[in-house]
Amino acid sequence: MNEQVLSQQPPVREKRVARPSGNAGRILGRTVMWLFLLATAVLTLFPLVMTVSGSLKTGAEMMTGGSLLPSKLQFANYAEAWKQANFARYTWNSAFVSIMVTVGTLLVASMAAYVVDRRDFPGKSLYVTVQASMMFISVGAIVLRPQFDLMVALHLNTTLWGVILILVSAHSSTFFMLQGFFKAIPRELDEAAMVDGSGFIRTFFRIILPLLTPGLGVAGLFAFRHAWNEYILPLVFTMTNPQLQTLTVGLANLRYGSSAAMQIHLMMAGACLSILPMLLAYILANKTFIQVTAGSVKG
Amino acid sequence: MSFKWKRLGENSLFLIPSIILTVALGIYPLFWMLRYMFYDYAGYGDALFVGLDNFRRLMRDGLFWESVGNTFIFAGGKLLLTLPLSLLLAVMLNGRLRGGNLLRGIYFMPTVISTAVISVVFYNIFNSYNGMVNTVLMKLHLVSQPVDWLGPKHAMLTVILVAVWGAVGNYMLLFLAGLQSIPQDLYESAAIDGANAGRRFWNITLPMLAPVAQMVIMLAIIASLKGYESIMVITEGGPIGKTEVMYLYLYKLLFPVSTGSPVAQQLGYGSAVGFASAVIVGAITGLYFFLSRKMNKVY
Numbered sequence: 001m002n003e004q005v006l007s008q009q010p011p012v013r014e015k016r017v018a019r020p021s022g023n024a025g026r027i028l029g030r031t032v033m034w035l036f037l038l039a040t041a042v043l044t045l046f047p048l049v050m051t052v053s054g055s056l057k058t059g060a061e062m063m064t065g066g067s068l069l070p071s072k073l074q075f076a077n078y079a080e081a082w083k084q085a086n087f088a089r090y091t092w093n094s095a096f097v098s099i100m101v102t103v104g105t106l107l108v109a110s111m112a113a114y115v116v117d118r119r120d121f122p123g124k125s126l127y128v129t130v131q132a133s134m135m136f137i138s139v140g141a142i143v144l145r146p147q148f149d150l151m152v153a154l155h156l157n158t159t160l161w162g163v164i165l166i167l168v169s170a171h172s173s174t175f176f177m178l179q180g181f182f183k184a185i186p187r188e189l190d191e192a193a194m195v196d197g198s199g200f201i202r203t204f205f206r207i208i209l210p211l212l213t214p215g216l217g218v219a220g221l222f223a224f225r226h227a228w229n230e231y232i233l234p235l236v237f238t239m240t241n242p243q244l245q246t247l248t249v250g251l252a253n254l255r256y257g258s259s260a261a262m263q264i265h266l267m268m269a270g271a272c273l274s275i276l277p278m279l280l281a282y283i284l285a286n287k288t289f290i291q292v293t294a295g296s297v298k299g
Numbered sequence: 300m301s302f303k304w305k306r307l308g309e310n311s312l313f314l315i316p317s318i319i320l321t322v323a324l325g326i327y328p329l330f331w332m333l334r335y336m337f338y339d340y341a342g343y344g345d346a347l348f349v350g351l352d353n354f355r356r357l358m359r360d361g362l363f364w365e366s367v368g369n370t371f372i373f374a375g376g377k378l379l380l381t382l383p384l385s386l387l388l389a390v391m392l393n394g395r396l397r398g399g400n401l402l403r404g405i406y407f408m409p410t411v412i413s414t415a416v417i418s419v420v421f422y423n424i425f426n427s428y429n430g431m432v433n434t435v436l437m438k439l440h441l442v443s444q445p446v447d448w449l450g451p452k453h454a455m456l457t458v459i460l461v462a463v464w465g466a467v468g469n470y471m472l473l474f475l476a477g478l479q480s481i482p483q484d485l486y487e488s489a490a491i492d493g494a495n496a497g498r499r500f501w502n503i504t505l506p507m508l509a510p511v512a513q514m515v516i517m518l519a520i521i522a523s524l525k526g527y528e529s530i531m532v533i534t535e536g537g538p539i540g541k542t543e544v545m546y547l548y549l550y551k552l553l554f555p556v557s558t559g560s561p562v563a564q565q566l567g568y569g570s571a572v573g574f575a576s577a578v579i580v581g582a583i584t585g586l587y588f589f590l591s592r593k594m595n596k597v598y
Contacts, residue, residue: 033391040388041405044464048408050431051420062423068431112317121310127318134325138525138580140546141553142573143328145342145566150323169324171317200309231415231528236554248415252532255419264423274416282411286404289411290472 051275054268062264074265081269089243090250091273094228097160097167097246101227102220104168106178110216112171113178114204118187131172144236151237160244163237167227174219181215182208218288221281228278247274332570340567342553353571363572365540366548367579369455373530373544374523376459377466382519385467386512389474390504403475407468414465418532421461425449425533451538458530458542465529466522470515477511478504513594520587524580545576 054062055077057070081087116124151162185208193203209216231248238244245253251270254263282289336353340346357363388406392399409417424431425448433445448457481504489499527547530536536543536551552569555562 037388037391037402040384040467041402044405044409044468047417047420047424047464048412050424051417054420054423062429068435108316108320111313115310115313119306119310121307127314130321130326134321136521137329137577138521139329139332139573139577140525140527141550142332142570143325145553146328146331147324150327165320166324169320171320175317201312204313225411229413229415231413231532232550239554239556248413252415252419255422255532267419267423271416271420275412278411278413279408282408283404290403290407 048275051268051271054265055272057265057268059263059265062268077265077269078273081266081273085254085263085266085270086250087247087270087273090245090247090270093160093244094246094248094274097164097230097234098224098227100160100164101167102224104164105171105174105223106216106220108168109171109174109219110178110209110212111204113175113182114208116175117179117182118190131175134170134172141232141236144233148237157237158241158244160237163230163234166233167230171223174223177219177222178212178215181212181219185211221285221289224281225278332573334570335567336570336574338567338570340565342564342566346567349567353568354575356568357571357575362540362543363545363548363575366536366543366545369541369543370524370545372455373459373462373542374520376455377462377523378516378519380459380463381466381470381523382516384463385470386474388467388471389478390500392471393475393478403472406471409465409467410469412465414528415532417465418461418529421457421464421529422449422533425457449534449538451541454534454538454542458533461529461533462523462526466519470519473511473515473518474508477508477515480511481507509594513591516591517584517587521580521584524583545579549573549576 049068053069056073056075057077058072058074061070112127115121116128147166148157148162151157151165154162156162156165189211190203190208193207194200198207229248230246231252234244234246235249235252238246238249247270251267251274254267254270335346337348337350338346339349339352392403396402427433427445427447427449430448432448433442436442437445447453485503485507486499489503494502525546527544527550530542530544531547531550534542536547549569549572551562552565552572555564
């Protein structure tokens, strides 16, 4: 990451005209600032370093506290967590849910955002108002019960599709994000395509969506992150069905296991397994992540 | 005429998935809650209409009001630490700084990691007898005895620190976006007039940042009032209810099985609690919005 991030850094220009008298104070100020920035960075990284180092310690080492770094690297922990603690299953479930939610959210939200951005229809402002208020109403876990009942009625409670549908239903922030991206695509483009005999649906999927790829990428990244990290919803839905647990649920449940105290090293290995994919995606897409989050309050 | 119908058909086709999902999994659950808060309903069997009984019980429910108090302590502590820290980091990183992009990347990293998973890690490193935090503090001779981070005295502080860890990077980025929209020539002319860094911060940065800060603070208030995922994993509201927050209390009424809570499932009363909690969050957000409306003006 260092290389990639550092290469984006703008060239440093030294154009300061330092007053001789203020030099000592300035150096002191700079030093204090750097100490503060570095201390914050160390504190931010501390739990992550602990996770990685803990995942490579033996169970006994973990129990006694001991040193920061493992005495001997125990890569076998990963194999054990993968097999014994069922992380293979959890990872598959997490990946399945996250990918389906990402695809579903992008499809549902982009279709709605396109129509809302390009056309007028009765009830348009009502639709937009409802979507906006969905982002602010927060009644906590209470909605999970009626959602669960609905999934039972549809016989989707024994699969992960229930979780997926519920996560896709919360697509309002993606909707608004994509609507912003659609505004940037000139209307003349789809009008021209339609004049050339391309139908509405064809125009959308063959001409407009491909142009939206960067926006879809960013929105997809956010949807994926949300689904991958979701905890309460899959927890409630998989209570009676451990085979469907996702990484977040399976890992947190290890804490309640009877032998959990002996398995801290496995928990750390599991935590690494569930953090690393997201972290890797973040490092690769660091620039996009930061720009878009930064842009989200600008308007 | 047929043209118009065709357009209407196309519009509906694109909107229907979004509308069905929003109505079935977003709006219907809200009305479900509004209905059952007037019923005595255990979640199975018959629901008995009891009028306002649930709300009378709510008024006398000491545990609920304790959890409301804890929510304020938690949210207040989190905001008091997060907002100044993230603003300070944003101001420091706003200039041209060697390695600034790398630091941004590091500070933002916690926001891509699952709260539940990292809370499992925090639970282990704050452990009193073999946790890394105590090991480090004792090696640095900052404490002589291991601190009981998850005990009644410090548990609230611990969950606040974990919440701050997870939130600082996010608000730093939002502040940074606001800072970058402040015209640079304001600073230059102030520097020519002889204003020092402190004066420039108070007289230019803060007032120019006010509209963005108003939105950011509102988002932070809502998020900290309704967050309970990390508390659920780290302390489950304990010890002796010291970290029980509003939405966690609600969760335990709805899904007692998963938390090992001795109370029976109470969906009717839970609906009333959920409604009251949402009203409290809404009222505080509204109050903040009213009090901060002056921030919206750019000087």
